[in-house]
Amino acid sequence: MTQARKGGDRTKVIAGIAVVAVLAVAVIGYVIFQQQSSGSTTDGAIPAAPAAKIISAPSARDNNVVVVGKDTAKVTIDVYEDFLCPACGQFEEIYGKDLKSAVEDGKLKIRYNILPMLDRLSKPTGYSSLSANAGLCAADAGKFNEFHAALYAKQPQEGGPGYTKDQLIKLGKDLGITDAAYETCVQNDTYKPQLADLMAKTSANDALKNNGGFGTPTVAHNGTRVDMAGNDNWLADLLK
Numbered sequence: 001m002t003q004a005r006k007g008g009d010r011t012k013v014i015a016g017i018a019v020v021a022v023l024a025v026a027v028i029g030y031v032i033f034q035q036q037s038s039g040s041t042t043d044g045a046i047p048a049a050p051a052a053k054i055i056s057a058p059s060a061r062d063n064n065v066v067v068v069g070k071d072t073a074k075v076t077i078d079v080y081e082d083f084l085c086p087a088c089g090q091f092e093e094i095y096g097k098d099l100k101s102a103v104e105d106g107k108l109k110i111r112y113n114i115l116p117m118l119d120r121l122s123k124p125t126g127y128s129s130l131s132a133n134a135g136l137c138a139a140d141a142g143k144f145n146e147f148h149a150a151l152y153a154k155q156p157q158e159g160g161p162g163y164t165k166d167q168l169i170k171l172g173k174d175l176g177i178t179d180a181a182y183e184t185c186v187q188n189d190t191y192k193p194q195l196a197d198l199m200a201k202t203s204a205n206d207a208l209k210n211n212g213g214f215g216t217p218t219v220a221h222n223g224t225r226v227d228m229a230g231n232d233n234w235l236a237d238l239l240k
Contacts, residue, residue, distance in 0.1 A: 042161050046171040049149035053096060057103045061139040062111070064194040068145060069109030075102075075238055076109040077226070080202060080218040082117045083131040084162060089155045091217040096152075098235050107239050112148065115202060116195045117216055118158065127162025130186075132195050134168040137185035141177040150175070 059068040065078075081088040102108035114136070116129035131151060138147035150171060156162045163171075169183050185191070203214045208225045210218070219226040221238055228234045 042156050042163050042167070045174065046150055046163060046167055047154055048146065048171075048174060049153035053100075053153060054149045055100045055103050055145045057145070059139060059142070059144045061136055061144075064113075064136065064191065064198040066112040066114070066136065066139045066144050066148075067109065068112060069103045070106045071109070073103070073106055073109040075107060075221070076111065077238065078111045078113055078220040080113045080115060080208070080214075080216050080220070082115050082128050082216045083135070083151045084118045084122055084128050084156060084158055085216045086155070086158055087215075088217045089152050092152045095235065102235065102239060108235075112144075113198060113202065114148075114195075115199050115216060116192075117199060117203075121158050122156065122162040123160060127156065129189070129192055129195060130165060131162065131168065133189050133191045134165075134172070134186045136191040136195075137182050138172055138175070138177065140185065141172065141179055141182045143172065143175045143177050146175045147171065 055068055057069050059066055061067075069076075081091070099108065099110065103110060112135075114132040116132050118128045119126050122128065135144060135147055135151075138144050151163075165186050169186050172182050172186070202208060205214070207223055208214050208218055208220055210225060219228060219234070226234055226238070231237070
């Protein structure tokens with residue numbers, strides 16, 4: 001065997017070892033992910049969010065949307081979210097403080113469009129609709145801001161179990177909701193038809209689409225999607 005042949009075989013062996021190592025890391029990572037996903041983040045009561053994450057401003061349900069902020073605010077945005085969406089959780093973590101400050105300062109009003117977009121991605125299916133409906137029920141009881149913050153502070157994992165109706169009802173009670181209408185609203189999926197209508201109209205709105213499709217989170221101003229990609233100052237730009 002020539003020296004060149006020996007070198008080529010050695011290269012192939014090293015390359016093969018590298019591929020096996022990469023695959024092993026991928027498998028280990030997947031197993032860890034599965035273990036973390038199956039480890040229940042949805043057991044027990046849903047904790048209230050820290051006060052620093054809760055917007056202190058008026059909130060009210062407007063049909064299938066929740067409006068948060070003062071009527072005198074000069075800038076209004078629509079925020080489209082799904083309580084199961086991981087990217088929405090990241091959005092709240094990154095921009096939540098700035099949004100909170102702008103609303104509390106009276107500069108900004110937010111229309112929260114909580115969508116039942118990812119129903120198929122919870123086990124059992126349907127958590128997006130269930131939680132969105134409960135959010136509207138909480139808005140009727142004057143506790144949407146606290147409810148919204150709590151569901152993102154300890155967000156269920158996509159692909160895993162979401163919170164149950166009983167857990168969402170208990171959360172409302174823990175947040176101070178005493179009206180029995182809240183429990184009835186959650187149990188009966190009162191706003192589910194309106195949320196389905198919101199989802200249909202939103203997904204068909206070309207002004208909200210990015211690269212041909214609609215996804216969450218999406219922010220819109222004056223009916224047009226705000227391009228947040230590569231622009232961390234998008235909110236400051238709107239408030240100028």
